[in-house]
Amino acid sequence: MNNVILIVDDMEINRAILAEGFKNEFEILEAENGLQAIELLDTHPDIAAVLLDLIMPEMDGMGVLQKMNDNGKILHIPVFIITAESSEKMLMDAYELGAVDVINKPFMMNFLRCRIGNIIELYRHRNDLEEIVNEQVERLNKVNLSMVETLATLIEFRDCESGEHVKRICGLTEILMTAVSEMYPEYHLPRSEIEKIVTASILHDVGKIAIPDGILNKPGRLTKDEFEVMKQHTTRGCDILEQIPSVMDDDIYRYSYDICRHHHERWDGRGYPDGLVGDEISIWAQVVAAADVYDALVSPRVYKAAFDFDTAVKMINNGECGTFNPKVLNAFNASAEKIKREVIITEND
């Protein structure tokens, strides 16, 4: 529990009076000016409140408030202005910078202790609640992710693939998405978004659950009609996702839906189901498409042996598996060694 009060005043007499008032319940830290206060705030994470004078040498009280706004500490630590100041404007400025209360010198110690004690208690409750909420959100996210992974694993068992396929698609999506984002500013995405896309890629083939076994696991080449049914795994995946939107965070749902529907689209418009062309296809769907193709090439299937790494890279570059965005191809080639090193096909695959 935060149990330190920081007293900031250039006059020792004022600091001593305040320290006397709080020393039985709190540990006391003292600063003679704003700069010292900022240093103490940076090195003591257990400060429960700041009692701040306004007019001081080096850095004044407003400077301290400004700094606490800049580093976000004002949100978690209540600041009380203890001042002989009566200028309305200055006091309003202090409130606007996040001070919780202004207490005029000379103050009555009993009232001061009550006012400060009450607010510290409120902030403790608020900070505790915030921590509890954050823990619960984190737990919920973990539960959601494991539900998503469970769903994907179920499909893979039907598809006679091991759970490793999904792990590899995640690994490939992460590597390719990072490379594209770093190499091309127009596709730049913050790390947090790339992480959501990686999670969303897990469900790219969820629609395969709606494809009959005879087609899904047919050892030979599919007939034209069978292939038409197989293609429906993209739209059927979206139908399934529409039934479970609440399982996922809104952004992950949005990415999943898009990836599910469009991971078989091709840059030249010859993919399915919508025949999108070029950048009509989102960059994340393009990336998962490339990841999916690479993984299919280097994995053994009932109807084919696995291609080795160099052959797979060559086939993708030659356009033997459909046309890709040249920028995605560049990112793929730039990351090829990393992919070879990190995304390993195990003997069970």
Place this chain on the structure above:
Amino acid sequence: MDLITELETLGVNTKEALARFMNNSALYVRMLGKFPAAVKDADVLTHFQEKDYAAAVSTAHTLKGVTGNLSLTPLFTAYTDIVALLRADEPDKAEAVLKDILPVQEKIIACIEKNS
């Protein structure tokens, strides 16, 4: 006569001050002992003589806070007026208030120094 009783005769509200110091009279006396040095560091009169009114208002403001917390009531009232007059752009009136209060301040300081 002890320090606290003697200060009362000079208009100091010691009862209020002791409440502020959580009835710790030893601490109150110790903090009173720091007042003479604090005043020497905060020489408002020199600022007036140099017509440095920004420094005068800042120093008078500091003394307002300290004298208020020590309940040196006549001094607190005077420094409150001096700050207000300087901010109202009335330096002559502010200086007059200061000159009136300095003898009282000297008596209080002498009393503190005699008893410490």
